Amino acid sequence: MSGDTRKKDDPTRAGVMISGWGNYGKTASVCSAGAVFEDQWLKLHDSLHPGALPGTRDLHAPVVYVSTPVTATPKSLCASILGFFRAPTRRAATLPELVRQVADSLHDHGVKALILDDISRLRMHRADDQDVLDLLRAFMSLDVTLILTGVNIQGVGLLREARWNKKTRQWEMPPLESTRIHGLEITQTEHRFDLIELDRFRYVTPNQIATFVGHLKGIEQHLRLMHAKPGMLTDGTMPEYLMRRTGGVIGLLGRLLEDGAQEAMESEKELIDESLLDEIVLRRDAPEQAPDEPVIPADSQTAVTRRRAKRPRNTTFDDHGPTAHAGA
Template identity: 75%
Template sequence: MSQSPSADDPLADLPSRARIAELILQGRPHRDTYAGWQHYRTHRGQLIPPPLTTNQWRSAPTARRTDYDLYRRITNVNLPLQRTPMQEKVTRLIRRRLNGNTLKQDDPTLAGVMVSGWGNYGKTTTVCSAAAAFEDQWLQLHSYLLPGAIPGTSDLHAPVVYVSTPVTATPKSTCVSILNFFRADFRRSATLPELVRLVSDSLRDHGVKVLVLDDISRLRMHRADDQDVLDLMRALMSLDVTLILTGVNIPATGLLREAKWDKATAQWIMPQLESTRIHGLEVTQTEHRFELVELDRFRYTTAEQITAFLNHLRGIEVHVRLLNAKKGMLTDGAMPEYLMRRTGGVVGLLGRLIEDGTQEAMDSGREALDEDLLDEIVLRRDDMTDAPDEPAVPKDPPTTRRSPRTKRRTRNTVFDDRGPRAAEDQTG
């Protein structure tokens, strides 16, 4: 966190040019590796530049002004995660589940969490932030040492594992993705039982408490391999590991039996048990082991909803670095209604609009955000007012087995009366 700039040197807290260049050139490792996850956990929310007025910017040396402009471009497109009522609901559930599961002593299977929502709603960001916060607390609790480690070993302590579900998921490819998180050595020709054993050993040896499987909606229950992946995930839940699954419209994938959307609670409600089976897979087993939570978008109807949206805009406004920015730039006048109309309250689209707007404001020299400038930013859809309120859930997932068509039996025409002309032709 940067402090306010001093009067003598307004850019005293600005990173050096070499550091700024390093931020641009080094990129970032992906979270689906141990190194990438640790980089995310230790660097999240740190890109906050010192505030600077127009007069302070003009009084700075030209070289440092260039450095500051480049650095604020980086920070303006990496705005820190803001707390929202929707994000808080998901975070509380994850925190409650993790705290409860880590205290259990003899439960053979730990309950998991499914986080569903539509695109750009912030599912992955919310889940990763909650998991990273849990890891921070877990490491501090155990003095950054692996509990129960064998003396003389050097196993990595990885309380959280983040893995993206393979595009074409099979039990083998899922195991390989988990092993690749640790860069574990294994034979590519290993059988599935061998891979499952290696995954089990890796999770235990590295002290894994949370396994995040992102993009779980890639699974479709009409595919046999995807059903086997679901069985594998249920097996992992018996390894003292809490599973957190995220995906788009999870109820429509068939992972859970048909759910109903309750507008009042903005949550999925499971109907009473039925004796339904999907291709021999008892889906209620998954339902009973996971709690499904829906990550919603902002609404702008009640006073409470409007206040929540305004608070979110204020949080963004504090971290935007534009030389002509003023207090209330995003919250005064008709700007909140404009932003709601443009984005439909979708957090990801709102962030993209603000980020692109800051780039345009700097390039044009306006150094502020207003409706005229944001009108020049093209989103995927300008009118988001018709965003889905009730995600459609199919009654049954499609099946790959086609019901055999009954071949229509041809009619016997031997005794058909073809008329006088036909009779003459036959006798002639």
């Protein structure tokens, strides 16, 4: 964001795509970075928008956050962006009118970064989603930095299937197998965006351990418990315990400590330790299984086996022929 704001007369601003799995802190990280950038930008310009138009000076918004519509279309995306500014729209407005209104709103409010969350809702086999991607590329020429976040972006076709290069430590896009329809557009997308992958915390190397412990220290400073003490989350075996319970997933770590703090207050213990956290149940505490193996409760395993067993056919009303009748 900082680099793009220094560019002048550049027809296209480079964008960023941030990918990661659920509870990995994508939205929180992007919003935190956007808040820091906005504070720096406002301080640099004394909280005033350079060249602001009458009536928009108090609506200076350097960073805009919008969630991708569930049923994304170019019109619905424009409506979501305009909704951030509470801008009135006509129900019968055409797409060119909405796009022009979005461009005017971004310019009049001094927007420098547009954060679009849940971008992985787009699927390239749908025509509307392809049109939305084309519209996003058009927004890159509006002096705005696009920041797109989503789950497994490299696997949903938005940038084509990507592979992680261990040497360069970057995602690389393989060559197109064909140049059928929309092949060129996807190639343009991958060249205009940098792909960043957010991973969970690791606890193997000294640097990884120090990073995780440093994060725990930051959390520790914000816990307001009566009996809390320095090192409550970082001393002894507590870091290893938290890593084992959450697997380094920042979202699960936050939930575990939030529930632990609530339990500490309700029990009047006012302190978080391993014995207290043992009472908190997380979904991850289930037995480890292969990633693609479905979770089947133990009590339902017998029912599944029974359904698979072939039930014998009822022969009560069968006609066994004249011989059977003669014997009877």
